Amino acid sequence: MKNLVIVESPTKSKKIEQFLGADYTVLSSNGHIRDLSKKEMSIDIENQYEPEYQITESQHKLVADLKRAVKEAETVWLASDEDREGEAIAWHLQETLKLDPATTKRIVFNEITQKAILNAIEHPRTIDMNLVDAQQARRVLDRLVGYEISPILWSKIKPALSAGRVQSVAVRLIVEREEEIKKFVSQSYFRVTSEFLSPSGKMQVHAELSRRFDRQEEAAAFMEGLNGCTFKVESIDTKTAKRSPAPPFTTSTLQQEASRKLGFSVARTMQIAQQLYENGFITYMRTDSVNLSDLALEMTRDEVSYMYGDNYVKTRRYQTKTKGAQEAHEAIRPTDMSKHVITAETPQRRLYELIWKRTIASQMADAEIEKTVVDISINTPDGPKDDKFICQGEQVRFDGFLKVYIESTDDEELSDNEDVHTLPKLTQDMPLTLSMAKAAEHHTQHAPRYTEASLVKKLEDLGIGRPSTYAPTISTILKREYVIKEDREGVPVDCTIMVLKDGKIESSIRTEKTGSEKGKLFPTDIGTVVNRFLMEHFANIMDYNFTATVERDFDDIASGKKEWRKVIDKFYVPFHKNIKQTQQNSQRTSGERLVGVDPKTGKKVYAKIGRYGTLVQLGDTSSEEKPKFASMKKGQSIETITLEEALALFQLPRNVGQFENDDVIVSIGKFGPYVRHKGLFYSLSKNDDPYEITLERCIEIIRIKRQIEDDKARLRAQFPHTVGDVEGYPVSANIGRYGPYLTYRSKNFRLPKEIDPLTITIEEAREIVKDGEQKTSRGRKKKAQ
């Protein structure tokens, strides 16, 4: 082998191999191969913060393979991505594989085309140690922050908690949004809308009053005043406006659009995008770049021109606005723009369609829209009023990119331009007759809670986190139970509606549900308490600008202006002093709240965080009699639990009586209410209330479950059974965890639903086995290629 090229992703390696020909072998490092140990700090603080790297657990085999390949190669080319992490990956490879820096070639390209790769090969360089040092500073800082603060949380709040530069700020955003919502006081206001008729009576015009009323009396007085008024078209103002398409997808914008348009979680979007990438349908899905390669621009232009004509084409190059974007890859786009749809499963197809449309639209002409605003004056017998009705219309003059793609928004409030539509033909001074007016009460809404995707957008705006970590960050804060994803039902509110028709006002009240939310992120008690603690003791790290500030230092390291160890030292010395002080001086915090006093015993009831989660406590810790404890249920929280709910928790676990010489205990566990008897668990059905259930019903539940288990055991005893021989080898039928299957020549074949494994005939078995063998051999051939 002459040349060994190492890239970061195996999918990429296969592609590049095609471009480079027989003299090149392309292998992948699968990301980083070395890191700080997970078990310890692995930073020698005394020795200038020297990091102690080791080969990542799951990468040993791969590193061995790479070492073998290096021995056979004349030249090694390190082709990891052109960013901080990519440079560090190249350096770790150089160190681990003991490559000679003088002869090892470092190459970069940010699009996978033959031209770009051949060009890269012609311009090799050596590893940029400044860039590597910037990465080491980033890595060391994150480790110091995460591994020094987390243990404080274990001792002061609860074991196994975590804190970090990214996750703690993500939680802060959610906690603060919730506080904002709690403080929010909804105001009601009245909107007045009207319907007019043209002199001929043929045209209808909808309009809205130029002002809103805060109080019902004002609205009512205005409506009264409309009687006896005349109306006419005061002015017609027409403007043409342009709308431009959104840039091609980055990871973050793809996650947002897939969430809004397809309802995908960010993790699901990434999983599906990964499949599209591996199957060659799209370019790399973890990117912060909106840039399209020249090849992509050309391909897209051709496609637009072919489909819609040249007047729909507009070549655009987009600039990133994201703080700290590294742009090592292209934007996310189809690899082949002429492929409008793909044959794949529905979610893959839909995500691909979204990417295709967005990419196509990004290279299309602006839409031209004619906007018309018509003012309708209100004239009392004493003269015109200051207020007027406004009627707005929109007409698309040239659809441009709108032919393909409209970006959605997060804005859930009613748009002010709700009544935008095509206007009837109106003329200046045309008199109009009021046929109906309506004053409807509305309520202002609190800011919406974050969805996974809108949180990602916010983090990206703050320059916090990277495309590869957005989805994992969400998973982390959910796993730590700092936040939960929930639906919230709306609250019914009464809205007064006054309608003026034929000179009379009729008032009615309509009940509307407002503020319902789906799949939103809510802070938990633990999230709130941890956030309060971190804000009090580590305000600098919780600052929304912390990342942006340290990123500037990293940039200075990358450009050789600063030394990474000094940057870390400047941060660490005061940080560590703070850590020590906090460990010594801060109080243990449990978020304790006095819920009330138990009327029966006169003991106090508290709600707080314990070692295993949130709990309620009956009685004081300091009193002679030991207090009782009970875990809270899902959905209950320290802030909102009532005395009744808290006291009810002490009724469980409940001993309902004896059966077969053993206690029958009823309680609620992780999987819902259950009965425990002789060490076994029996789930209660939905209609059984664990607080009310009788011993008789428990025994019935136990007996039913036993009967089912007996039947199952009897069935299992009949397996495995031999069905017969196929070409001299025995076939046996069995039932596994995932259903019935056949075993033949030490391979397993799933049975279709229609066939009973007990009564299966040898003919049926032969067909399944032979059919299955063919399929697997085809699959293997495919893999081998």
Next chain:
DNA sequence: CAGTGAGCGAGCTTCCGCTTGACTT
């Protein structure tokens, strides 16, 4: 799916960014 929640103390937990494994009854 229990028990736990004070305290004793062993031994565990934890960060962010790169990237995909290989598990089948």
